[in-house]
Amino acid sequence: MATFLFDKIIFGPVKSRRLGVSLGINLLPNDSKLCSFNCIYCECGWNPEETYKVNFHPRAVVKEKLEQKLNEMKNQGEAPDVITFAGNGEPCMHPEFAGIIDDTIEIRNLIFPEARIAVLSNATMIHKPDVFDALNKVEDNILKLDGGKEETIIALDQPVGTFNLEKTVDLLSKFNGNLTIQTLFIKGEYKGESIDNTSQEEIDLWLEHLKKIQPREVMIYTISRDTPVETLRRVELEDLERIAKMVEDAGFSTQISA
Template sequence: MPTFLFDKIVFGPVHSRRLGVSLGINLLPVNGKLCSFDCLYCECGLNKDNKGGGGIPSRSAVKTALEETLLHMKAEGQAPDVITFAGNGEPTLHPSFSQIIDDTIALRDTYFPHAQVCVLSNATQLHKPAVLEALRRVDQPILKFDSAFDTTVKRMDRPVSTTFSVAGLVEQLKNFGDKLIIQTLFTKGSYQGLAFDNTTDEELTAWIEQLKHIAPASVMIYTIDRDTPIADLEKIPLETLEAIAVRVQRETGLVVSVAG
């Protein structure tokens, strides 16, 4: 199915079903994808299909592009709810991620002090102290946790690293701190003969048990909304997502938001 790549460093603002009016920042190549996961549901496509030749933007280029956009929005009377790091892959892979976060917070404080700084991340770089501390500094560190089972994660999210483990991820998430927001995408399907479904009772029971250990500030659950690179993926009905949310709240007391 058709997918797309962001062609600018700063994009939007767009209306996000989870975050409101969001001004996006893409720290990855504008004509290619760079990610430590290779999710079958990724709107940017599969890693192998999007090996662009362009490099990543410099810290100064990101700062300039963001400030120009914020100045324009200020002049137009537009105000973002959030400034969101997303884009063509995993933003924390940028070697200057920590410094860029500091620049962004400073610009936010200057132009739109009420806006939140948000990072959407797959949490694979939490072992790097600079990345961990930078994520702790943002208002909304939203980190992926799609399944408590290695088999499901390897079929659905497809980590690039051969040493990835859910146990290791959970341990890092447990130690993150009190701002942590867990984000989970629910879907079912198959690829190359391997099926996955993270909505089964077995999956949900194990996932909820790990949420108890992680103890995040809140949980966001959602399903596919845009085109995906793999056709055989199922959009989970809103009623199912809402039932999952009720179960999480009942069993953990956590705040859960749903986007169908």
């Protein structure tokens, strides 16, 4: 059950399973998770039960801390493969997200022009034009789609507000292929109900969504750290490879993180 929070705006660099040497940016509070989902597998744990005033890191402070860290890495001869927006929840919830992306591109171009910029997002904010436009500017626009059925996604991701799968797929398709779909596969039980997004029925529906979205890549993975729900189980590599084969047969490049 032990989970963790990122206690700094800039963290790492770390060796990412999916992205290489990654310097992380946490736009959310350092002492609490803040997300539009409350995923039962989230390594950061649960959203707070009580509402509270959110003090987002100011845009200017994020820019200052990032520039400082990248210059430090350059002086040490250490180059990141990617600058990754992740952290304690959904980064696109930050009210200055679009401006922070512009700042990051500017700083990256000056200090490490070869580094990519990645955003790990649950796609709940892509209906906002400024967020959509900002995500279109980064090299690795990585957006979540955790199943084929709406009820499965709701069971896994526990949206804080409403969730409409058809609308989400339609919005994802509007990136015209400038995105990566990221899906976590998992099995187990939660509140007495079976959880499994690896069934053939589930995969077939998920593949139909991918065909509408037309991502340039699909990332599939499973849990690697503790989760807030102890009755969840990781999916074995053999099962991930089976799913990846179906994705590739559908015409999409696939990356597995087991």
